[in-house]
Amino acid sequence: MKVKTLTPLWTGGVGGKVDRIHETGLLGSMRWWYEVLVRGLGGRVCERSDECKFDVDKYFKSEASDEGKRLRDAGLCDVCQVFGATGWKRRFRLSVKESEIYDAIIQHPIEAERVYETQGKKHTPAWYFPSFPNTKPNTPKSGSFEIQIQSLYGDFPSDVIMGLIQFIADWGALGARAQMGFGVIEPIDDRWDTGPLYKWLATTADNQEYYEWPSLRNVFFTQIKMQNVREVDTFNLKYDLRQLFSANQDVRHFIMGTTAGDNKMAAKVKISRPYGDGQIRIWGWIPEKAGCYDNEWNREKIVEVIHNHLIHEYDLETWREFNSPRDTATVNITDPREFLQSLLGIEGG
Ligand SMILES: [Zn+2]
Incomplete structure (x- = not known):
């Protein structure tokens, strides 16, 4: 698969290692998105704290009628069945061939064009890419590269993974630090077929x-x-979205993340750097339940506040959301399979 970066790609790697695209950084994000899809269909996804282990005896004792169910009986959730677990090899091998990759030039640190005041002092919000430049030469990369996917099991079509990468290209980001706007990619030639991914995922629905x-x-x-979009616009928006929740610090940290103290939390809303023709991609997961929700704040209110801000301040091209009147393609899709088909660009059935 020939891939082009639309925003710089960062795949991790700490100081001293070879300067290249790290497969593990790609796999981490691919697994994250695959979990999102399987959970959406009600399939089995283990928690990181309680990872799956393959039990060969249970596999042979299983009376399930299909392989996926047999593997569940043997202790593997639907994600580990594909991405591997203790005693069970990942179903595919991924390798990267770099063709035209160069170090991306990113502003660091990057400051938003905003000012806030605490105790009478003015501050400018700034974002750091902590491992940069200390870990040079492992900088974010731009350019084009090739991903090779090879199936390691006879019953597993490698184009399931190609479909997953197409999904990420359409809606998310590949690699690490999506919260810094990295990882928007696109196929260099034709789109990859998402049909095999859908077919495979449909068997996990539960x-x-x-x-x-x-x-x-x-x-x-x-x-x-945006017209005349600049890199800083991503960070201006990041700051403005944080401000939407300024009335409730717990909610603000929960949604937009925090690096303060012991309560480090990743942002649940990610904003890409600009790409294409002035586009910025934003996505987020706002859970139905959270400890910080109260009479005022819940999932619906949070999503509504974000949506409101975007439609008033920007030219909103698309908004996709399950079972929502805000969805710009089909409102209120209540069947997760139908919603997934719609995101994958697959016609019903
Ligand atoms: Zn698992």
């Missing part, structure tokens, strides 16, 4: 519910367009 985890049922995907 009745599990995930009210506190990222899931296709609580994610929103949106794209705005």
Whole structure:
């Protein structure tokens, strides 16, 4: 698969290692998105604290009629079945061939064009890319590269993974530090077929519910367009979205993240750097349940506040959200499979 970066790609790697695209950084984000899709369909997804282990005896004792169910009986959730777990190899091998990759030039640190005051002092909000430049030469990369996917199991079509990468290209970001706007990619030649991904995922559909985890049922995907867009616009927007929750610090930290003290929390809303024709991509997962929700703040209110800000301040090109009147393609899709098909660009059935 030939891939082009639209915003710089960062795949991790700490000081001293070879300067290249790290496969593990790609796999981490691919697994994250795959979990989102499986949870959306109600399939089985283990928690990181309680990872799956393959039990070969249970596999042979299983009376399930299909392989996926047999593997569940043997202790593997639907994600580990594909991405591997203790005693069970990942179903595919991924390798990267770099063709035209160069170090991206990013502003560091980057400051928003905003000022806030605390105790009479003026501050400018700034973002750091902590491992940069200390870990040079492992800088974010731009350019084009090739991903090679090879199936390692006879029953596993490698184009499931190609479909997953197409999904990420359409809606999310590949690699690490999406919260810094990295990882928007596109295929260099034709789109990759998402049909095999859908077919594979459909077999995992079940009745599990995930009210506190990222899931296709609580994610929103949106794209705005700006004229004369600059890199700093991403960070201006990041600051402005934080401000929407200024009345409640817990909610603000929960949604937009914090690096303060012991309560480090990743942002649940990510904003890409600009790409294409002035586009910025924003997506986030706002769970149905959270400890910080109260009479005033809940999922619906948070999403509504973000949506409101974007439609008033920007040219909003798309907004996709499960079972929502805000969705710009089809409102209120209540069947997760139908919603997934719609995101994958697959005609019904
Ligand atoms: Zn698992």
